[in-house]
Amino acid sequence: xxxxxxxxxxxxxxxxxxxxxxxxxxxxxxxxxxxxxxxxxxxxxxxxxxxxxxxxxxxxxxxxxxxxxxxxxxxxxxxxxxxxxxxxxxxxxxxxxxxxxxxxxxxxxxxxxxxxxxxxxxxxxxxxxxxxxxxxxxxxxxxxxxxxxxxxxxxxxxxxxxxxxxxxxxxxxxxxxxxxxxxxxxxxxxxxxxxxxxxxxxxxxxxxxxxxxxxxxxxxxxxxxxxxxxxxxxxxxxxxxxxxxxxxxxxxxxxxxxxxxxxxxxxxxxxxxxxxxxxxxxxxxxxxxxxxxxxxxxxxxxxxxxxxxxxxxxxxxxxxxxxxxxxxxxxxxxxxxxxxxxxxxxxxxxxxxxxxxxxxxxxxxxxxxxxxxxxxxxxxxxxxxxxxxxxxxxxxxxxxxxxxxxxxxxx
Numbered sequence: 001x002x003x004x005x006x007x008x009x010x011x012x013x014x015x016x017x018x019x020x021x022x023x024x025x026x027x028x029x030x031x032x033x034x035x036x037x038x039x040x041x042x043x044x045x046x047x048x049x050x051x052x053x054x055x056x057x058x059x060x061x062x063x064x065x066x067x068x069x070x071x072x073x074x075x076x077x078x079x080x081x082x083x084x085x086x087x088x089x090x091x092x093x094x095x096x097x098x099x100x101x102x103x104x105x106x107x108x109x110x111x112x113x114x115x116x117x118x119x120x121x122x123x124x125x126x127x128x129x130x131x132x133x134x135x136x137x138x139x140x141x142x143x144x145x146x147x148x149x150x151x152x153x154x155x156x157x158x159x160x161x162x163x164x165x166x167x168x169x170x171x172x173x174x175x176x177x178x179x180x181x182x183x184x185x186x187x188x189x190x191x192x193x194x195x196x197x198x199x200x201x202x203x204x205x206x207x208x209x210x211x212x213x214x215x216x217x218x219x220x221x222x223x224x225x226x227x228x229x230x231x232x233x234x235x236x237x238x239x240x241x242x243x244x245x246x247x248x249x250x251x252x253x254x255x256x257x258x259x260x261x262x263x264x265x266x267x268x269x270x271x272x273x274x275x276x277x278x279x280x281x282x283x284x285x286x287x288x289x290x291x292x293x294x295x296x297x298x299x300x301x302x303x304x305x306x307x308x309x310x311x312x313x314x315x316x317x318x319x320x321x322x323x324x325x326x327x328x329x330x331x332x333x334x335x336x337x338x339x340x341x342x343x344x345x346x347x348x349x350x351x352x353x354x355x356x357x358x359x360x361x362x363x364x365x366x367x368x369x370x371x372x373x374x375x376x377x378x379x380x381x382x383x384x385x386x387x388x389x390x391x392x393x394x395x396x397x398x399x400x401x402x403x404x405x406x407x408x409x410x411x
Contacts, residue, residue, distance in 0.1 A: 013128060014140045016186045017121045019179040020084060021144035024114035026152040027091050027172050028056055031107070033157055033236045033250055037165045042100040046234070046371070050360025052100075052107055053233045057353035059108040060115025064346030071119065071338045076127065076190035080120040081180055087113035088176040095169030111349070119345035123338045126329045127190050131397075135277060135326050139269020142322050147262065154251035154258075161248065204339040208332075213396045214340060217331035218347045220391050224324055225351035227384035228317055230359045230377040231296060235310070238363070238371050244300045256307050257314030264315050265322060272323040277330075278392055281323035285389045288316035289382050296378025324388075330397035 031038075031053050039049055071079065090109040097103035121141065129137040156168035208214050239245040239253065272280040291313035298309065332340035362373045362380075 010129070011140075012186050013188065014125070014137055016179065016182050017124060018141050018144045018147075020080065020117060020176075020183060021121050021141055022148050022152065023084070023172060023176040023179055024087060024110075024117050025144050026148040026156070026175075027087075027110055027114060027169075029148055029153055030156050030168050030172070031056070032233050033153055033254065034160060034165055034168070035233075035237045036240050036247055037160060038103075039237070041165060042103075044100060046237070046363055046365055047360040048100070049237075050233060050356050052104060054353040054356040054360075055104050055107040056111035056114065057229075057349045057351075057356060059111030060118075060349035061346045061353060063112040063115040064119060064342050064344075064349060071116070071123070071342045076120060076124050076338070077183070077187045080117065080124070080187070081183055083113045083116045083120065084176055084180045084183070087117060088173045088180070091169050091176065092173040095166040095173075097166075115345050115349050116342070119338075119342045122325065122329060122344075123341040124187075124190060126332070126334075126337050126341070127192075128188070131330060132273065134329070135269045135271075135273035135323065136266070137269075138322050138326050138329075139266040139272075142261075142265040142269070142318065147258065151258065153254040157251045157254070204336055205343065208336050208340050208343055211333065213331055214333075214343075216391075216395050217328045217340075218344060220324070220388060220395060221328050221344050222347050222351040223384050223388035223391060224321065225348045226355045227381045227388060229352045229355035230362070230381045230384075231292060231374075232317075233356045234359055234363045234371065234374060234377070235295065235313075238295075238374050239306065239310075241365070242300070242370050242374070243298055243306055245303060245306055249303055252303070253307065253310045256311045260311050260315050261318050264319055268319045268322045272326060277323040277326045277397070281320055281327065281392055282389050284316055284320040284323070285385055288313075288320055289385055291316060292378055292381050292385070296374045296381075324392070327392060327395055327397060331395050 035049055038044070038052065039046075042048075044052075087110060090106060090113060093106040094103060094110060097106055125134065125137050125141060156171060159167040159171065236250055236253075239250065240247055245253070268280065268284060291309055294309045295313055298306070301309075328344060329337070329341070358380075359377050362377050363371050364373055365371050
């Protein structure tokens with residue numbers, strides 16, 4: 001396994017990867033709080049808005065599937081930088097869109113490159129960080145979500161509210177360019193996997209899919225994502241139209257949720273390393289059912305109550321992803337990890353797209369402007385969450401076995 005040479009270097013590498021993760025997470029996330037503005041700007045309904053969100057996910061799934069054929073044939077750092085450059089250009093194009101169709105197209109292009117970026121970040125973490133510290137490492141990577149919610153989304157929404165909805169996309173493109181520069185300077189070269197002889201471009205993908213443990217891990221990954229994205233894309237429009245939260249107060253939702261996850265992400269990562277990834281996933285996942293039900297069942301409530309609901313939602317729904325991703329990454333055979341993570345990105349993106357599209361049919365707007373059916377989306381999310389909690393024990397973590405052998409040999 002390639003590794004970084006010191007604790008400081010390891011931290012710098014992880015923060016750089018978290019920065020790149022931040023860019024494409026913010027690009028995906030910003031569409032959801034912009035929902036009320038975009039629906040008004042382009043005169044679209046919930047189903048059409050759901051397609052705007054899902055376009056990114058479906059394109060990301062396609063690129064992940066394509067990437068599985070070539071991702072292990074390139075040096076990791078240069079491939080990540082190349083995809084990030086293309087992503088920045090596509091995101092800037094979103095800000096220039098003059099019609100619903102154009103925005104839909106450019107969102108798809110952003111998803112093509114963002115999907116591979118996400119797979120590469122997770123692959124590089126697994127390549128560089130030993131299993132015993134990987135929970136903590138994934139906690140650092142997960143701060144990308146926290147920072148995007150505590151800073152990225154509120155700032156972007158403030159700019160969009162006071163200027164124009166296009167501005168956040170230009171901001172994301174500039175931030176991505178800064179992280180590309182940083183990545184070029186700080187990330188190590190990772191090319192050990194290139195020494196493995198490969199035949200047909202799709203041979204690694206077929207090898208991954210023949211492994212039953214890989215299939216179990218991919219199924220688990222899909223369950224987690226599906227249980228989130230029947231609810232998440234419609235949270236803002238539901239808050240504005242049903243809970244009577246002002247559009248100007250929406251940044252507070254993301255500020256409070258992001259600030260809380262900024263603290264809890266690392267704590268959950270360390271807890272998972274100490275107490276066990278599967279146990280911690282199950283406990284956090286079980287706790288997440290409460291805020292899912294509270295949010296999807298809520299009527300008009302004071303702002304402080306809605307902030308409590310949504311903050312708990314952000315902390316627990318995103319928090320369960322930390323031990324879950326450690327389980328998924330560790331299920332991959334090391335020599336096929338890049339291909340596996342690319343396929344995992346495809347599966348997650350498909351789950352996002354399908355669940356968002358399904359949510360667009362379940363959650364509809366009545367003649368008075370209120371949204372109906374959100375509680376049914378919540379029931380589906382809870383059911384799939386429970387299935388994932390049960391299913392996780394079926395996955396074998398290869399790196400855990402290797403870590404245990406190393407511990408025995410050292411003793």
